[in-house]
Amino acid sequence: MRINPRHTEKFIFGSLFSVSLIILVPISWVLLITLKYGLSVINLDFLTKSPTFNAGGGIYPAILGTILLVIGTIVVSLPIGLGAAIYLSEYSSKNLLTRIIRIGIISLAGVPSIVYGLFGFSFFVLFLGFDKSLLAGALTLSLMILPVVITASREAIDAVPEHFREVSLSLGATKWQTIRHAVIPHALSGILTGTILGIGRAAGETAPILLIASAWLVNTPTSVVGRGGRFMALPNYLYSTYALVGKSMENPNTPYGIALVLMLLVFLITLPAIIIRAKLRKERKW
């Protein structure tokens, strides 16, 4: 007896819907817990003052540090990642070498974040002499999110139908003009996905900048490299308060407060990208 395909469809759509709900439950739970314990910690002092002994005071240098770090990471990884994606999709010939490179890039996504941290410390901080600076941190984080940015962008570019390019070229445009005007605008939403995922990761990871961020600073960074470039970062300070202060912590809910600020920050930074992307997806031309 053949099952009516309409029944199969209803069943499958029902399951998919429940699965999507299942995914939302843990997020809401985490948000609720963080709000419950963390909201009471946040006040104006918390956001604008420097940290004091026993996890007291505020987290301003860490907020600034994370913001600068994320901006630096986008500035570095977006152009390079996008450029690499364009190169791999449009300019290189589709041979074995390209496939190897593609696999290599995706495999980099599996390197543990602490290894990026060790590499960043040895290479950027020590070897290139940048000191434990914003530049070293941003470069390390960019390297870490590069696989996602490149892969997401590349898939988006590949998905643009071939005839868009053909039409543009037949109208006399050069290769670059074609890419710039006929391909990228349509791949933009996929590129933004890679960026959004990358920002979330870069802002929230402790391990890659474990050896680069400073555990405690009174002053905020005054430059991008060198001693003046020392910075604090929210995830690292969060780990530091949770793990290292013990019962002498002034307010035991401090880690939750920091987590809340971090999540809010990431949300605010990625919001423009999300809105732009939503608009672009509505206007999709194929």
Next chain:
Amino acid sequence: MKKFFALGLVLIVIIFAVGCNSSQTSSKSIEVTGSDTMVNLARGWAQEFMAEEPDIEISVDGGGSSVGIQALINGTTDIANASREMKPEEIKTAREKGVNPKEIIVGYDGIVVAVSPKNPVNKLTIDEIAGIFSGKTTNWKQVGGDDAKIVVFSRESSSGTYEFFKEHVLNKGDSKGSINFAPSVSLLNNSSQIVDQIASNPKAIGYFGMGYATKDIKELEVAKNKSGPYLRPTIEKVKSKEYSISRSLQVYTKGEPKGEIKKFVDFMLDGKGQSVLEKAGFVSL
């Protein structure tokens, strides 16, 4: 896309402008790196010290005792915090590089052995504890508790606390001793997590520095042997060295401390510095 680049450039320019404007380079600065156990303490010292001597800028970092000692040898830090003593190989390497490390003990830390408040066991001897952590003893009933599996927590192998516990509890002070933690022992990254686990698991046992003991766990009374006094790790008993499991906290400098480094170390050792130490949860000299 052009807008992205433009925005990026603008931001970089702003950052550099900010950099070139504020000239906050102090004439004197001290670098402190090392033990994660001591990083909060070092922050406290730096904060109070800088309040008295605003001309001196101190930056504090963690990374671990080994990282601190390494940095002292490499010359990238002025003071290394260590929750363990320098190993002979490290001293040798330092001397080879022309660095003569000077050890200054700044305080003490008692190690708490703790169980859940729901666990009927209240006291153990060092031998019993060693048996549990080395895997010889696996059930609570063997040490006077319920018939249940013992769930053992420890710090991870590169922690100074782990090393100390292994040497002084598992191997009774023999630094060349070869008794190890059992493979079934959970090695956790930080003491706060150990406390969390013990608080929520009636079968658990673990150890951590005094500064982490909260009301949610029960500190065991420890004795050297079955006849000896069973003592809890209080400040008094740690100071008098009667409590059997305690360690020293130290800082290392390149040779005898001079100038502002000497000022800072003196601060750590006198009344104000020691009161900061106690606020951080450790035991003063």
Next chain:
Amino acid sequence: MNLKQIREFIIEKAIFLCGLVSIIGIILIFVFLIKEGGSFFLKESLRDFLLGIHWYPTSTPAKFGILPLILGSLLVTGAAISIAVPLGVAGAIFIAEIAKGSLKEFLKSSVELIQAIPSVVLGFLGAKALGGYVMDWFNLSSGLTAFTAALLLAFMALPTIISVMEDAITAVPKRYRESALAMGSTKWQAIYRVVLPAAASGMAAAIMLGIGRAIGETMVVAMASGNAAIIPGFPSGILGPVKTLTATIATETAEASGRHIQSLFAIAIALFLITLGVNVSADFLVHKKKVK
């Protein structure tokens, strides 16, 4: 050569440079790993390393056997992938094909914001709360198990899998669906037989990125898997503590020195090669299917 051609040339070279920088970055990391970890193998035999069952890097004599760690990683990652991939595919299909309008964008962004939860927070919340539930549900001695870690890892890999896969499915031209529907198929049949195969390479890329994320996550596994270097039973070992390769690197790097840190890099090399192997085979399979 006129101005236009010069501009074209410069831009082309700039793009090539970007590609080059990325590839150089990858090679640098690999070289770095080999440099730091390679010297480990001068004194240790590969066999003792891969098949040894004792991991006591700081003892005298030190033992560097990673077999329990490899098995632990396989168990946790395998479980995480088996949870994350089906959930991820289901979620992606739902968002791409069934959800409409603002619900679609809302779901997509909400899933992505999971990525923003600091891994440390998931680590300690997961270990504490989820660990507590797991301990009660399965009546275990401890809640820090391979299963707990796998659940958390799956959760962390989901944003990547769902969002990148959703992009791939959405990018399939509308006319594919329309022709299938015009020939009388139901919506699900159109998705299953026409759209998904067309999005196959993008879906594979999403899965591989997600797997990479699950393998590479360090903090969460370090806090939630129990970190006990025992050889896990199969399949009962999943409800017990394990020690993974990544957690070992994460927890021990901070204070390690000398041969210990070299051994940690050796582990990193092993991890990279394993991930590479998984991705190569996955790519091979997808490529074969495409050529058909």
